[in-house]
Amino acid sequence: MIKNKRNTYIRLDENGRFVSCSEKFKGTFEYNKACNIVQALPKQLKKMGFYVEAIPDIPEPKPKVQPKVIENTGYEPSDNVTRWVGKIGAAREILQEAIDREPELTKELSTVDKERSDILHEIEFTESFHMYIAWKWCKRLWINARKRRDIKNEMDIVEDIIESFDKRGISKAGVQANINKCKRRKYRYRIVEVADEEGNEVDGNATE
Incomplete structure (x- = not known):
C-alpha cells in the first residue's frame, strides 16, 4: 500500500x-x-x-476448539423433584377457584349496594316515622353495611391470590419439561485441551 x-x-x-x-x-x-x-x-x-509500506501477512485463524462435553445418561430425578408436578394440580385449583369467585363477588356487591339504595329511598319518601321504624331502618342499614364489608374483604383476598401467582401462570407441562431437562443435562468442560504441533495435549487456557 x-x-x-x-x-x-x-x-x-x-x-x-x-x-x-x-x-x-x-x-x-x-x-x-x-x-x-x-x-x-x-x-x-x-x-x-x-x-x-508492505501489508503484513494476516495469520490464518486457529480452528475453534470445542470443549469436551459429558452427557447424563443414567440419571433419574428423585421424588423431591418430581413431586412438584403433583402439587401443581392443587395450586391450579386454588387459582381457578379464586378466578371463578371474583365475578360472583362483584355481582354480590352490586346487589348489596342496590339494597342499601332501596333502604335510603324508603327513608327519603316516608312522611313520618316513630322510634321503632327508625330502629328497623337503622338495623337494616347496619346489616347491609356488614354484608358489604364482608364481600369487599373477600374480594381483597381473592384479588391478592390471583395477583400472587406468576403472570405466566402455573403450567404442569412447563414443570414437567424442566424435570425432563434434568434427565438430559450436560456438562461442558471449563478448561479446553488442545494439541500442540507435536500432538501433545496442552491447556488451552494457559498463557505464555
Whole structure:
C-alpha cells in the first residue's frame, strides 16, 4: 500500500488516475508496482511524502476448539423433584377457584349496594316515622353495611391470590419439561485441551 505520515493513502479512481484517499478506501498493489506508482505520482501528490509500506501477512485463524462435553445418561430425578408436578394440580385449583369467585363477588356487591339504595329511598319518601321504624331502618342499614364489608374483604383476598401467582401462570407441562431437562443435562468442560504441533495435549487456557 502507498501512504504518508498523515495516514493519507493512494487509490486508483474510476478514471484510472491515482488520487489520495482515507484508509478506508486505500488501494493495494504489488510491491514493485507500488514503487513505480510512487515515482510516477504528480508533483502535487509527491509533495505529500508518499512511500510504499508492505501489508503484513494476516495469520490464518486457529480452528475453534470445542470443549469436551459429558452427557447424563443414567440419571433419574428423585421424588423431591418430581413431586412438584403433583402439587401443581392443587395450586391450579386454588387459582381457578379464586378466578371463578371474583365475578360472583362483584355481582354480590352490586346487589348489596342496590339494597342499601332501596333502604335510603324508603327513608327519603316516608312522611313520618316513630322510634321503632327508625330502629328497623337503622338495623337494616347496619346489616347491609356488614354484608358489604364482608364481600369487599373477600374480594381483597381473592384479588391478592390471583395477583400472587406468576403472570405466566402455573403450567404442569412447563414443570414437567424442566424435570425432563434434568434427565438430559450436560456438562461442558471449563478448561479446553488442545494439541500442540507435536500432538501433545496442552491447556488451552494457559498463557505464555
